[in-house]
Amino acid sequence: MSESFVCRTLQEEDEAAVKALVESVFPRFLNGKFWDWKYHENPGFNRSLVAIAEENGKIVGCNHWLLRRFKLSGSVMVDGALGADIAVSPEYRKHGVGRALMHCLRKENAERKLALLYMFANPELRQRFHSPVGGYVPAPGGTILFTKILNWNKVKQNVAAFNEKLKLGNYAERLGKVDLTVAFRVHGAPPLCLHVTSNGAEVVEGRADVTVSSDVSVLSKIKGEAGGVWGLVVAVLAGRLRVKGSLRKLFALRRNLWVFREILSGKIT
């Protein structure tokens, strides 16, 4: 691959290729209507708000802006743009395509004199890309996200994925002799009971060896933590997590905690 890509704004004939690229990079666009709705049908849509990177006629990257009037505080309104959906073909990543796309949009829209650019990203991506390239800093806080779990269908999918990996030998050395059933009682959610043996995991009903009771925010923190049991200990001490079971089974849970983390670390809501 050469690095002779060029960046320019979107033309009508590029739209199908841009849609295909975005759909291949972001699973949420897969229903095919999403790009059309988000950009083409947007009341403020303008092709100068979409930049594409092209090499030898092939579109290898794109970046989008959505123009918005935006309130900074009770009485301060400015013109702004929401940056969204930077997509780069996997083989063109780490070659400066994202940076070039961001620069292209800034150059093409310089006359708009936008007082605010904003975007949503995970903090790691922001630190690695958006801050050094675009000078982004965290916006003021104030918004909180609440979740209520209605069923554990996604956990069942995670269990199936775990068992598949086990069959392929991914966990052969880690998962020793075990026979443990853990019930998760999450406030506001139906009960979840996971049975783990050396043959794999399954969602079951019935009596559990260990019962873990918490609310969804504690569960979310636990599943998000990469290592150690300190998150659990702190939550227990704070009274937000209760773990009940015989000492032998609690030790078994400690030994096999990684299995539950593995299953719960995927999407559960």
Add this chain to the structure above:
Amino acid sequence: MSDYMVRAFREGDEAGIVGLFNEVYGGYGGFVPRTVEYWRWCCLQRPDVRVDGVFVASDGGRLCGYAVVGVSGSVWEFCVAGGDGKVAEVLLGEVVRYLEGLGASSVNVNVPRDACVVESLRKAGFGEVPAERMFVSTLNVAGLISALAAPQRVKLEGGFEGVFGFRLRDAPFGVGSEFSVKIRGGDVEVVESFSAEASVVVELGFMDLLSVLFNGASAGHLFLSGKVRVKPFWKFGTVLRFLSAVRLKGLWYFPLADFG
């Protein structure tokens, strides 16, 4: 006692919905005002939303709340007049029943931290989870400072007379690295160049300036750590008070619908 009724969305509800959204959330930073055209695109035409997933709560014919629910489980907009907990509970009940019927795994809704409906959400079995964060930057520092300074005229009347010249380090591509702030009798003029009349020169990093304006980062700490330089240095107090006057202080709220 009020008798709330929740019904499905009907054509013609848009104006009431848009009015309610703008009234309830208009005071927050991060607010993107709704028009009927924008709301129809943002909510009603969203591929994740079916018309039967838009619920409207009314009290004797008066629209007092609504929820726009996607089949994915995301509540794209949730709005209740006056933060009425009873309306919130009734609406949340409908939302949960709707999504249970569709077999969704979860319900996700975001609200302002200080909203009365937070209590209703907790009561209904919702728990707080980490959310995607918003990040901000600018292409037009002078325009941003000008907008922030405009409502602060009264605060800027005393002790600020003069011209401040700002030089920004590490300004990203497309952003001017110099601007000047002229304050006379409370009038603030911000220009996109370094004024030869500047009696105070301020040098700081682009992201340090944004952190002060948006995140409450302490300009005093930045000065002490050498990240902000003021010439003459004894004018630092004035610069600090200026930055303090124009920085943002309120909460920011953005419904899931505004993620894009």
